[in-house]
Amino acid sequence: MKEILEGSHAVAEAVRLCRPQVVSAYPITPQTHIVEALASMVADCKLDAEYICVESEFSALSACIGASTAGSRTYSATTSQGLALMYEVCFNAAGMRLPIVMTIANRAMSAPLSIWNDQQDSISLRDSGWIQLYAEDNQEALDLHLLAYRVCEDHDILLPAFVCFDGFILSHTYEPVDMPTQEEVDAYLPAFNPYQRLDAKDPISFGMYATPDYYMEFRYENQRAMLRAKEAIVRYGTLFKEQFGRDYSGLIEGYELEDAEIALVAMGSICGTVKDAIDEMRKDGIKVGLLKIRCFRPFPDEEIAAALAHVKTVAILDKNVSLGSKGAVGLEIKDALYGSSIAVYDYILGLGGRDIRKKDIRAITKLAEQGSGDMFYGLREELL
C-alpha cells in the first residue's frame, strides 16, 4: 500500500518485515530515527526480536556477530564515525561469512566534524568483504533490505551487506513508498536457515586462527563468494521484480544511456537530480545519459564496460575521495574501461552535505565535453 513517511521509518518498517531475531545498534545522526523506531517496535511487541543495547558501535556489530553465529537473522545500522568504530568488526563479520544486514545512512567522516551527507563512510569499508548496495530513493532503500537478506543468506554467498542510503537527503525525507505486506515479504524472504551455527552439542568455531598454510585460501573463498554474489543479486533481483513489480535485476541501471555520447556515472540519491538534469539537457540536444551503480561491491566491472562501450566520454560523480588518489568510483570505472578509447573524468562533489543542483550536473557535463576533469567540483575559491 502506498503511504508517505520518513525514509528512516520506511527502512525501519522494511527491517521489521524482514523479521530479524536480533537487532543491535548504537544511535548516531542521521541513523538515529531507524534504530529508535526499531526499539519502539520491539518494546511494543510489534517486532519479535531481541534488541541489544550497547555502549558503542564496536559492541553493536560484535553482538550481531554473536547472534548470527548462534543462528539468528541479525540487523544493525550506523553511519560515519560509528561505522569507522566498527572497522575491525566488519572484517570479522565478512571473514566469518555471516549474513548480517546493516543500513548505512551515509555521512561524511570527521575531521572536521560534519553530520551531513557524502559516501566516504561506506566507501572507506570497500575492502572489508561486505556487499554494498546504494539506494536512489526511499522505495529502493526499503526494497534493498529484502533483497540484501535474500542474497546474503544464500548458502553459496554467506556474506554481510550494507544497504546504503544518503543521510538526511533520504533518511529525513518524507516521500511516498509502496509498503509490502508481511505476507508478501514472507513469500519472498524465507526464514533464516543458517549454513552452520554454534551449538553446544555439536561444537564448532568461527573466526579461527589461520596460519600461513591456510589464510590465503580463506581470503580466496571470500573473494569467490563476493564474485558469486553478482549472479545472486541478479537472480534474487529478478525474483523481486516478478513478485513486487519493481526491477532490481541489474547491478547497474541505465537512463537515456542507449544513444548517449556522454555518460554520467553516479550512486545513490544524486541519481534523481541527475535524471532531471538529463531530461533538460536532452531538450537542448545534448546526448547525455546516466549509468547508475546500485551495487558497488561486488563491483560490476564487465557490466559497466558493456554498458559504456558506445559512449565517447564518461563523467563520474564521486561523493568521496581516496585522499592522495581520486574518487573511489572513478578509480573503478577507469579500471573497468582500461584499454578503451573512452575519455574518463572524475569529479569529487557534494562532500559534507554540499548541495548538488541540476545546474551543477549541467556544468559537469560541459566540463567533461571540454575535456576537463579529475578535479574537485564546486569549490569556494575564496576560502582556499
Place this chain on the structure above:
Amino acid sequence: MRELRIHGRGGQGSVTAAELIAVAAFAGGVYAQAFPAFGVERRGAPVQAFVRLSDETIRLRSQVYEPDYIIVQDSTLIRDVNVFAGMKPGGIAIVNTEKSGGYEAPEGVRIITIDATKIALEEIGLPITNTALMGAFAAATGEIDFSALEDAIRGRFEGKLADTNIRSAQRAFEMVKGGNA
C-alpha cells in the same frame, strides 16, 4: 511542480510543518516530498524545511532555491536571512508578524501577514506557530484541503494537543479565507 520553503528557528516546528503539509497533500492524491536543511542543531538557530508537490514522481533532491511559496515563522529572521530569495512571480509569502506590511518582497509576490503567535498563544498556550501557519498556507494556496490537514495534525499529535493545534490552524485558515489576515 510547486515548491515551498519554510523559514523558522530551531524549536518552532518548521520540519514538522513541512512533513504535515506533505502528508496532507499526499492524502489529496498529490506526490509530495518534504525534507529539512539542518544547520547547527540548537534552539533558535535559523532553519529551513522544504516541500515539493507534483502530479508526477519527484526525483529532484536539491534544496529549494526558487520557491512558489514561503512560510516565515519568525519575522525577526527577515533581518538576517533573505527569506524572499528566488521567489517566483505569482508566489505567495506567508509571514508570521503582529505588524501588517512593511516588507519588500520581489515583484509579483503576494505577502500575507498573520499574527500566528497570538493565535497560538490563545489556542495552544504556547508560541508554537507552525500549525496556524499551515492553516494559513492551506487557505492561501489551495494546495491542501483543511480536512486533510486536520487529519495530518491528528496523526501526529494526540488528544488535547491535537485539538488545540487544529483550533489554531482553523482560526488562521478562516482569517486568510475571509481576507482578515
